[in-house]
Amino acid sequence: MALLLSLLTSPALAANATVEKAIDGFVRPAYADFHTAAAKETGDVQALCADRSPEKLAAAQEDFIGLVSAWSTVEVIRFGPVTEENRLDRILFWPDRKGIGLKQVQAALAGKDATATDLAQLAGKSVAMQGLGALEFVLFGTGAEALGVPGDPYRCAYGLAVAGNIEGMAKAIVEGWQDPAGIAGTWANPGPDNPLYRTDDEALTELFDVFVHGLEMTRDVRLNGFLGANADDDKPKQAIYWRSGATVVSLGANLAGMKTLFEASKLANLLPSDADWIAGSISFEFNTSGRMIGHAITPITEVLAAPQRGGLPAFRLITSHLSELFGVNMAGALGLSAGFSSLDGD
Known part of the structure; x- marks a missing residue:
């Protein structure tokens, strides 16, 4: 019994248990909330594009705030799947001290760049054009009020692509943390053969x-x-x-x-x-x-x-x-x- 107690209270087991609690108690559920919020926002923007109205614009704007809250809760986790494929910057390119992102988003809207409304092509563009900053400008920036009435479909189509892009990245991050052979297992099981955490x-x-x-x-x-x-x-x-x-x-x-x-x-x-x-x-x-x-x-x-x-x-x-x-x-x-x-x- 004394040996069992010593094992249960050993520093190594305590550290591993702490990491596991962090993963199961915060990281996984927080990313799941982010994915849920992203999917809801995509649905809102899709509904707005299908039937433009002040009410549907307000719903998309309100749920954008919810998406910001969900991301801001978990964005302190700056390692693991969120760093793959440049997702961290693609989700939020900030600070943008020179206004590069704003200029690129405005240029896409002014020129009606068709490739920016295609989800697959958008994912390969500048990080500043495909994340929360871009979606915020679409929904709240200069000219956003036009989304509340029927008219030119481009701005809404671009916003839908951005929202879908964020949702896709959120889904990939969730899956990355659920993978038992991925970062969760690596982080919770340090050892001499572990590529990231040896101790x-x-x-x-x-x-x-x-x-x-x-x-x-x-x-x-x-x-x-x-x-x-x-x-x-x-x-x-x-x-x-x-x-x-x-x-x-x-x-x-x-x-x-x-x-x-x-x-x-x-x-x-x-x-x-x-x-x-x-x-x-x-x-x-x-x-x-x-x-x-x-x-x-x-x-x-x-x-x-x-x-x-x-x-x-x-x-x-x-x-x-x-x-x-x-x-x-x-x-x-x-x-x-x-x-x-x-x-x-x-």
Whole structure:
């Protein structure tokens, strides 16, 4: 019995169990939700193209927000099938500091590029033309109101191809994580012959990095991209999803996803008893972040004009607190270090 207990509580088994909980409790269901939202949006746009009306346009716009929320929840997972076939950038090409994507989408709409309405051909085009940014412009950008009345079918046909492209990628990612011979099995079973994770610490560090780099993305790339040190420095039109009013929805979903992953993985159970305060502090900050900003679909200009700029500065401060808790306190307690960030070049 003593031997059995020692095996069940060994660091290796605990690390493997943590990874398995992360996969089954967050990664797989979150990607499944993304696929469901993508399929719903494709159906909405298809219905809109078949019978243009203000009501059907509103439905497609509303479910676009749901799609953004579903993607923003799981986009902190930046390894595995989402990195294959350049899917990460194809789903969301952002930041687009030079407006390259916008120009390409506008050019396709102006020139009625027939190849962009063909799903197979669209998938081989510029990443900026085939993801959420492109679909947002189709549904919310200049000229989008024309989708609510009968007329030229091109814009809707292009939007349908983009929506279908996103749905197809979501389906492929779901299938990739369900494959027992794929990333899920590789990540949860480190060993000397494993091509990606040779040790338990390497597998655990992959999970740990989701929080470290996810917080970095939310704060340094997303928030700091438009939120200035004071109101005079704010740049609302540089905010992600500003056209659809989904900026705050996306930011909130980023942290909500990390909160769910933290809870589902039971990562806190690996902490020594004298470091329990770290897990308590992390939970407190995650819970506070959800109250800091509203999740209404609101133009970012209105959010920034609200008292305390809609809670965004406080929300940013919380991400910094969480970064220290994960990157310094928890890392030290677990003997881990964060790996290279794919965001370093942004």
